Amino acid sequence: MKSTFLLTAALATFTLQAQAQTAPTASTAPTAAPARAAADQIKTKKGPLTVQPITHGSVVFTWQGKTMYVDPYGGAAAYAGLAAPDLILITDIHGDHLDTKTLAGLSVSKALLVVPQAVADQLPAEYQARVRVLRNGQRLDTLGLTVSALPMYNLPETADSRHPKGRGNGYVLGLGGTNVYLSGDTEDIAEMRALKGIDVAFVCMNLPYTMDVQQAAQGVLAFKPSIVYPYHYRGQNGLSDVEGFRKTVNAANQKIDVRLRNWYPAAAQ
Template sequence: MKSTLLLTAALAVFSIQAQAQTTATAAAPRVAADQIPTKKGPLTVQPITHGSVVFTWNGKTIYVDPYGGAEAYAGLAAPDVILITDIHGDHLDPKTLAGLPVGKALMVVPKAVAEKLPAEYKPQVRILSNGQRLDTLGMTVSAIPMYNLPEAADAPHTKGRGNGYVLGLGGKNVYLSGDTEDIPEMRALKGIDVAFVCMNLPYTMDVNQAAQGVLAFKPSIVYPYHYRGQNGLSDVAAFKKTVNAANKKIDVRLRNWYPTAK
């Protein structure tokens, strides 16, 4: 009887350990989150991968361009708001959405994205076009142009199709560039506290373009993100060096957006 109890206990411990190991394996590695103070408590910035980031603020969770598989979001709160910038698969990823608890989330998207979302999400969708603003859940969401230069009908990103976003969160303005070059609308931004700026060729802009755009609108903090291109990862250290050589006040935060990259 005693040996049976010992065997049962040992099997239980093994089962718990195996479950824990499986859970740890399923969750993709993530870099540590940052916290930025606002008038309504901290804004938590959790890099996920490429152009994907999760914000937690004032009891709400915001997913930006959820992509790369649902396991990348393991352990994070279900989203209250989902922002999608464009129709490309590294921004609009139905497979990842299908694996996430998105049933109660408001989806803020451009029209082109709304037309490609699975029908089950239609009741949750709010379409914003460039220049439009939405006030919801104590925050503001403004849609900003994102496009390639020179403008052309066959460009990877045409003007008006996708959205960058500026979020108003407790007195802080957070800019998400989406896929863009250093367009006049980006350079003209004012009062940006935190910026997420892309830099990957041939789809968006190179490191120097991104740096010059940032130096034009002068965010307090900038995160280079979306920096994997056809030839690998862009030189974000060179971006930081270029920005800070011209303006030491801009806090360039380098984070690993590709923790599983070989």
């Protein structure tokens, strides 16, 4: 009996040890997929443009086998499963646009970084060899597409402005005959209102940093993009009323396709 009891105890101990060795740990357990809004596809003359919302002012485009990250922010985990960037656009020096911690966690060894001078001045040394500075009004042809830098700034223009004119860049991407506008942190400025031929626009709306919903709507109604995505809409008082933005735009112009996507999926969990 005693030997039988000892054998049973030994087998139980071995089983527990084996289970402990094979049980998933924090380092080996599967990583949950990041919460992201579903990607959209937009037709261009040279193939589909994939639009992947990430968070806040961050978006990833894929077109003709090239991947473009805009203002990568929010931690590298937010980009899990996406192709490494060939091009990175950064609009401004603030931490929700120039996020060096997120950059450090991404595979950016092949990426060209297109930035304003103020951003170039703050980028760590390891990125400098791949930086191309664009100032407002300048254009770059690269990777089969064009990148044009536009002003983005607050109104009225004051010495203590959060976003003074000339420091940051909005961008227009030319992708096979499709023009994509990224507002950056701006208000309803004359340069935005004067835009022509914009097919897809990403327009910010968050007080007190940029503009309110009504300003954004009036700006969009002035330059009439075919498609507009409200993005960068988290402010001091929470999320802006993007449904109100849609209603205001479409009450005046039903032809503008206002696409509401969840740029803050973590907040909804």
